[in-house]
Amino acid sequence: xxxxxxxxxxxxxxxxxxxxxxxxxxxxxxxxxxxxxxxxxxxxxxxxxxxxxxxxxxxxxxxxxxxxxxxxxxxxxxxxxxxxxxxxxxxxxxxxxxxxxxxxxxxxxxxxxxxxxxxxxxxxxxxxxxxxxxxxxxxxxxxxxxxxxxxxxxxxxxxxxxxxxxxxxxxxxxxxxxxxxxxxxxxxxxxxxxxxxxxxxxxxxxxxxxxxxxxxxxxxxxxxxxxxxxxxxxxxxxxxxxxxxxxxxxxxxxxxxxxxxxxxxxxxxxxxx
Amino acid sequence: xxxxxxxxxxxxxxxxxxxxxxxxxxxxxxxxxxxxxxxxxxxxxxxxxxxxxxxxxxxxxxxxxxxxxxxxxxxxxxxxxxxxxxxxxxxxxxxxxxxxxxxxxxxxxxxxxxxxxxxxxxxxxxxxxxxxxxxxxxxxxxxxxxxxxxxxxxxxxxxxxxxxxxxxxxxx
Amino acid sequence: xxxxxxxxxxxxxxxxxxxxxxxxxxxxxxxxxxxxxxxxxxxxxxxxxxxxxxxxxxxxxxxxxxxxxxxxxxxxxxxxxxxxxxxxxxxxxxxxxxxxxxxxxxxxxxxxxxxxxxxxxxxxxxx
Numbered sequence: 001x002x003x004x005x006x007x008x009x010x011x012x013x014x015x016x017x018x019x020x021x022x023x024x025x026x027x028x029x030x031x032x033x034x035x036x037x038x039x040x041x042x043x044x045x046x047x048x049x050x051x052x053x054x055x056x057x058x059x060x061x062x063x064x065x066x067x068x069x070x071x072x073x074x075x076x077x078x079x080x081x082x083x084x085x086x087x088x089x090x091x092x093x094x095x096x097x098x099x100x101x102x103x104x105x106x107x108x109x110x111x112x113x114x115x116x117x118x119x120x121x122x123x124x125x126x127x128x129x130x131x132x133x134x135x136x137x138x139x140x141x142x143x144x145x146x147x148x149x150x151x152x153x154x155x156x157x158x159x160x161x162x163x164x165x166x167x168x169x170x171x172x173x174x175x176x177x178x179x180x181x182x183x184x185x186x187x188x189x190x191x192x193x194x195x196x197x198x199x200x201x202x203x204x205x206x207x208x209x210x211x212x213x214x215x216x217x218x219x220x221x222x223x224x225x226x227x228x229x230x231x232x233x234x235x236x237x238x239x240x241x242x243x244x245x246x247x248x249x250x251x252x253x254x255x256x257x258x259x260x261x262x263x264x265x266x267x268x269x270x271x272x273x
Numbered sequence: 274x275x276x277x278x279x280x281x282x283x284x285x286x287x288x289x290x291x292x293x294x295x296x297x298x299x300x301x302x303x304x305x306x307x308x309x310x311x312x313x314x315x316x317x318x319x320x321x322x323x324x325x326x327x328x329x330x331x332x333x334x335x336x337x338x339x340x341x342x343x344x345x346x347x348x349x350x351x352x353x354x355x356x357x358x359x360x361x362x363x364x365x366x367x368x369x370x371x372x373x374x375x376x377x378x379x380x381x382x383x384x385x386x387x388x389x390x391x392x393x394x395x396x397x398x399x400x401x402x403x404x405x406x407x408x409x410x411x412x413x414x415x416x417x418x419x420x421x422x423x424x425x426x427x428x429x430x431x432x433x434x435x436x437x438x439x440x441x442x443x444x445x
Numbered sequence: 446x447x448x449x450x451x452x453x454x455x456x457x458x459x460x461x462x463x464x465x466x467x468x469x470x471x472x473x474x475x476x477x478x479x480x481x482x483x484x485x486x487x488x489x490x491x492x493x494x495x496x497x498x499x500x501x502x503x504x505x506x507x508x509x510x511x512x513x514x515x516x517x518x519x520x521x522x523x524x525x526x527x528x529x530x531x532x533x534x535x536x537x538x539x540x541x542x543x544x545x546x547x548x549x550x551x552x553x554x555x556x557x558x559x560x561x562x563x564x565x566x567x568x569x570x571x572x
Contacts, residue, residue, distance in 0.1 A: 150409040150421050162420070163441055169418045170389060170442035181444065252357070256276060257440050259328040264433050264440075267295055267326075301513075303505035305478040306542060308446050317479050319498075320505035344480055344498040 016046045016114050016143060019055035024064035025082060029095060033059065033082065040103050046110035056113045062087065078109050117204055144205045145193055146172040151201040155192075160184050164192050172205050277335040278439065279352055280322070281381065282362030283373050285314045287395055288338035289322045291362065291426035295433060296324025296336055319345065321352060349380050358389040358439040362426065363408075365400040371411050378415050385417060389442035391435050393424035446481055448541060455572030456484035459545065459565040466561055469553030471529065475569070476500055478542040492548060500533045500546045507533075521562075532558060536566045543569065 020037070022030045037048050048057075055077070062083025079090050086092040093105055147168040156162045163182050167173060173181070178189045196202035280288040284307070293300050303320030322338030337352050339345070353359075361377045363370050374392065378385065392408060408421045420438045424431045456475040463473045464486050472487030480501030487493040507519035521534040529550045536543040547562050 147418055149413045150405075150418070152409075153405050153422070156422075162422075162438070166420050166438045166441040167444075169420060252443055253276075256328075256332075257444055259330060259332070260276070260326075260334055261437070261440055263326050263328050263334065264295075264436055267429060267433050301509060303502070303509060305501070305505060308448070308477040308479050308481055308541065310447050319479050319501040320503075320509070340480075340502070342480070342498075344495070345502065347495065347499060348502055 015044075016110070017049065018046045018057065018110055018113055019049050019051045020057040020059050020080075021051060021053050021055035022059045024061035025059070026061070029061070029082065033097065036097055036099060036102055037106070040099060040106065043103055044110065045107045046114065048106060048110070057109055062092075078112055080105065080109060144172040144174045144177075145196075145202045146205045147196075147201065148203055149201055151196055152199065155195055155199065155201070160188060161192055164189065165196075168202070276328075276332060277337055277352075277356050278436065279337050279339060279356045279359045279381075279384070280362060281339045281349065281359060281377050282341055283364055283367060284309075284312050284317050284341045286341065286362035286364040287426040288341070288362055289318060291360070291432050291435075292322050292324040292336045292338050294426060294429040295326065295436070297326055298324060300324040300336075300338075317341070321348065343376060343380065346380055353381060353384040356384060356388065358391075358443060359384055360435050360439065361390060361392045362424075363392060363394045364396055365394050365403070366396045370394070371403055371407060374408065374411060375415065378412070378417055385419070389439050390417065390419040391438045391442075392419060392421040393426065393431075393435050394421065395424060395426060397423040446477065446483075448477070448483060452538060452541065452569075452572050453483060455569050456543070459569050460484045460486050463545075463547060463561060463565050467547065467549065467553060467558055469529075469550045470547065470558075471550055472496070472546075472548040474500065474546040474548075475536075476544050476546070478504065478544055483543065487548075496546055496548075497544075500544045504533055504535060504544045529553070530555065530558065532562055534562055534566045536569045538570050538572060545569065 022033065025033065034050055037044075037050075041047065058077055058079045060079060060081055062081050062085045064081075081087045081090060081092045082095055082097070083092075084095065086094075091105060091109060093101055145168060147165070150169065151165055156165055160182065164178055164184060167178055167181055175186070175189050175193060178184070178193075179186055182189070184192075193202060197204075280291050282288055289300065289302060289304070301321075301323040303318055303322070304316040305319050307314050307317040309317075318338060318340045320340070322336075324336040324338075326334040326336070328334060337356075339349050339352050359381055361374065361381075363374050367373060381390075384390075392412070394405070394408065405421055405423070412419065412421065419442070422438075424435060426432050426435075460473045460475060464470055472485070472492045474485040474487070474493045474496040475483045476485075476497030477483060478501055480498035482493075482497040485493050485496070503522050503524075504519065507522040511517055511519040519535065521532060523533075524531040529548065530553060532547045532549075534545045534547075536545050545562060545566050547558060549558055
């Protein structure tokens with residue numbers, strides 16, 4: 001299969017990670033569908049993974065009736081029907097599936113989901129609890145969060161939350177990066193981000209630049225320094241990611257912040273030198 | 274290599290106090306009698322306040338307090354050179370604290386852009402308005418993203434917390 | 446600023462005197478120690494717009510230098526520039542501390558500037 005150059009597999013390119021669920025398809029068709037999605041992975045503009053429920057895209061057989069749930073204003077999740085009979089409205093692919101047709105459909109629906117997210121539409125907001133599962137997966141793939149405003153004090157009731165907010169204040173970060181920099185647990189970060197998103201204090205910026213999926217972070221996660229050897233430099237980025245969102249930062253000498261923290265830590269414990 | 278952190282804010286906001294709370298030396302002060310009858314404070318900083326902390330490798334972290342009045346903004350520029358970050362202290366008992374804040378957000382715009390900033394609001398217990406939300410919104414309007422929280426700078430722990438929030442942003 | 450009228454008058458007089466008597470003088474500014482202008486005259490106002498605040502900062506730093514060096518109270522701060530001099534003197538009146546700043550060109554005679562400025566400062570202190 002040909003590989004579009006723009007999306008040649010590279011560890012540095014992070015496409016949005018979206019999920020789909022499957023309902024009402026005969027087992028064989030479901031299996032085929034999933035295989036096809038995996039096969040197409042290197043061609044699709046987003047990365048698709050299957051999950052049981054609460055996915056970004058619902059794939060259903062043509063026998064599955066539209067429910068009140070699908071049409072509820074607060075959950076306009078796109079629904080793709082597969083089968084022989086097209087539904088009254090909505091995307092439809094006839095079985096047996098053709099790879100090209102599926103690729104086009106996935107890209108189209110994926111773009112819709114991504115766009116809806118960027119606009120902060122309620123349909124794209126899964127309940128915070130169920131989103132945790134997909135968030136953790138997404139976080140590792142570099143989708144970043146940007147603070148829109150310093151959050152309300154009520155949301156910052158723990159020192160760790162204050163710390164996470166301060167981290168986000170300086171520049172956008174993915175869940176993964178937040179975890180690493182703060183030493184907070186994955187659940188704690190996810191809960192906090194969900195709370196911030198719910199209250200409108202944070203926005204997702206997973207796309208950096210023109211939908212190419214580049215993350216806007218300075219350095220790839222694998223190069224992130226540990227807290228003992230801090231070196232912040234605008235030149236240290238290993239990623240080709242366009243830094244459209246991060247401001248120019250002054251360089252901080254290696255180790256300095258750790259030393260200052262040590263000294264302040266001594267102050268905190270009451271032993272003022 | 275110069276390591277310094279700046280404290281700024283209006284007269285009486287607590288710059289000198291904050292530095293005194295964490296400095297290992299008695300702060301050097303350039304306080305003179307206040308001739309401005311509109312502010313009920315006996316003295317005011319006209320040059321700079323200076324305190325310091327010695328790090329474990331012998332280097333110093335210097336803490337500078339700037340004069341608060343805008344007529345001393347040449348000192349702001351001088352003191353801002355090479356600073357790691359800025360702590361803005363606001364006194365919520367003044368007539369228009371948000372306007373006060375704006376003066377420092379503007380006066381130190383370049384430093385804030387390049388490094389990091391923390392806004393500490395004092396006297397909120399007795400003067401709850403404007404509330405923190407109002408501060409956050411004002412900062413959003415001005416395109417500044419930094420922590421804003423209440424603080425009593427006579428308490429060394431709270432001053433340490435302000436510095437810690439500055440460091441967290443510098444690390445990112 | 447709550448400065449007694451007679452002190453303000455004395456400041457105006459000092460400015461007049463110095464502007465008249467110092468050869469090569471460009472500006473004279475008398476300000477409170479916290480940087481507010483009390484009386485001033487200059488060849489052009491741009492020269493003195495910030496002088497009060499700047500003098501205040503410099504005088505304060507001069508005071509620190511005097512203390513740190515163990516040499517005592519700072520009496521004046523002298524700055525030599527490419528095309529002239531700036532002299533800032535402490536005028537310690539009982540009611541208020543003032544700073545007298547004298548800006549001169551290269552053609553001024555430093556000795557004369559110092560002498561006349563000190564005289565004027567002493568008069569101001571006794572106002």
